[in-house]
Amino acid sequence: MNFSWTDHETGVRERIAAVVKPLSDELIRTFEQMPLPDLKRTVASIQESLAEAGGFVVGSDPESATQGIAESIHLGVLARASVSLFLTVRATAEFAGLVACFGDASMRAKILDPLAKGRTIGAVGLSELGEEAEIGPAHVTREGDSYRLTGRKCFVTNGPIADWVAVFAHLEGHDAICLVGPDQQGVSSSARSELMGLNGIAISDLAFDEVLVPRDHLLGPFDSTAARSWYQLSADLSIAVAACGLMERTVHAASEHARHHRRGGKEIFARQEVRFKLAEMLTLSQTADLLTSRAAWARAAQSPDARALIRCAKVFAVENAEKVAGMALQITAGAGYRKGSFCERAYRDAKGLALAGTAVEVSRMAIADEILERY
Ligand SMILES: Cc1cc2nc3c(=O)[nH]c(=O)nc-3n(C[C@H](O)[C@H](O)[C@H](O)COP(=O)(O)OP(=O)(O)OC[C@H]3O[C@@H](n4cnc5c(N)ncnc54)[C@H](O)[C@@H]3O)c2cc1C
Structure with a gap:
């Protein structure tokens, strides 16, 4: 068994780390209040640097796109610096992956090049508000050689800053994906959503009112749910990587605090209860990391286990990220509970x-x- 990275992977990881190094917490926090045009420029510039470093891989065909999604594991160092920034960049990669996997050659040639260089920002709209998804999901109708898209998507990562949005919609009973730009007639975005956390992401709800979609901007219609599953697995893998980065950083923050904070004449690191918590936090963080790496590896190897492993990794990583964050707050107590603390x-x-x-x-x-099907 070999748990080490190849020389190529080590090189990519080092180059990504060099891009991430100047992104201090203070700088990243400014993204939360930044005017949207400035945020858009900043995100594009970070994406460009990551693309040059080999950390933002946009494939030009289905195989390399899936490979690129699996390689998101190397961007874990970005997740460690900022989960929000990591998910922002991954949303562009997931948009690009859909085009690479499900678009035809001319669409790929037209759209993928600037994306691969990190210059444009992508978003994917799949989720709808409960009632809308039940009563009137986003839908496309034919109009001569073109199509018309109507509907709403909620919680779209990069919604207010995207150059391209891939919108899942129904076309005559099948899934289809419309590629639309923010300036097209009938496309509108809510203001940037104010959220409880992940405040560095620009999220909004998008509305589509009879938006004209030319034939060469429509993917599908698909006979199966392959495109939807591809996106969901890609997004879930990204979220698992994000949770691992957050856990790693949280263990570090709690351990630093425990080493330096004194109570009752000793550093609290000396207390068994604190040590036990830190030991459990590291165990959970490392286990999540291993499982997520294995899921990414299975995806890159196109193993039939990938689907189950990505789901297991996502569930394990997000649930334990919450648990680890809770234990870190217990250790850091008053200092941790102050607004703005890590x-x-x-x-x-x-x-x-x-x-x-x-x-x-x-x-x-x-x-x-x-499990029923395969194990
Ligand atoms: C930070 C963030 C970024 C996001 N980015 C994007 C994006 O870029 N694009 C996008 O399309 N969406 C995005 N989303 C939306 C996200 O993927 C979810 O769809 C959304 O958060 C679910 O919210 P909801 O209120 O519709 O929940 P619902 O789906 O209505 O679920 C409500 C509750 O019911 C439970 N539930 C739902 N279905 C079932 C079931 N079948 N069985 C058992 N329990 C069930 C859920 O677990 C939950 O507890 C994002 C969300 C967040 C928080």
Whole structure:
């Protein structure tokens, strides 16, 4: 068994770390209040640097796109610096992955090049508000050689700053994906959503009112749920990597505090109860990391185990990120509970990760289906 990275992977990880190094906590926090045009420029510039470093891999065909998604594991160092920034960058990669996997050659040639260089920002709209998803999901109708898209998508990562949005919609009973730009007639975005955590992400709700979609901007219609599953698994893997980065950083923050904070004449690190918590936090963080790496490896190897492993990794990582953040707050106590402290933010971010992507209840049911089918 070999748990080490190849020379190529080590090189990529070092180059990503060099891009991430100047991104201090203070700088990253400015993204939360930044005017959207400035944020858009900043995100594009970080994406460009990551693309040059080999940390933002946009494939030009299905195989390399899936490989690129699996390689998101190397971007873990970015997740460690900022979960929000990591998910922002991954949303662009997931948009690009959909085009690479499900678009035709001319669409790929037209759209992928600037994305691969990190210059444009992508978003994917799948989720709808409960009632809307039940009564009137986003839909596309044919109009001559073109299509018309109507509907709403909620909680779209990069919604207010995206150059391209991939919108899942129904077309004559099948899934289809419309690629639309923010300036197209009929496309509108809510203001940037104010959230409990993950405040560095620009999220909004998007509305589509009879938006004209040319034939070469429509993917599908698909006879199966392959595109939807591809996206959900990619997004869930990204969320698992994000949770691992958050846990690693949280263990570090709690351990630093425990080494230096004194109570009753000793550093609290000397207390067995604190040591036990730190030991459990590290165990959970390392286990999540191993499982997520294995899931990413299975995806890159196109193993039939990948589906179940990604779901297991996502459920394990997000649930334990919450647990680890809770224990870190217990250790850092008053200092951690102050608004703006790393642990206070990690606690709120961890909850956001647990809610994003496929719901853990739905993931567990899907894992059970995989067990029935394959194990
Ligand atoms: C930070 C963040 C970023 C996001 N980014 C995007 C994005 O870029 N694009 C996008 O399309 N969406 C995005 N989302 C939306 C996300 O993927 C979820 O769809 C959304 O958060 C679910 O919210 P909801 O209120 O619709 O929950 P619901 O799906 O209505 O769920 C409500 C509750 O019911 C449970 N539940 C739902 N279905 C079942 C079931 N079948 N069995 C058992 N229990 C069930 C859920 O677990 C939950 O407890 C994002 C969300 C977050 C938090």
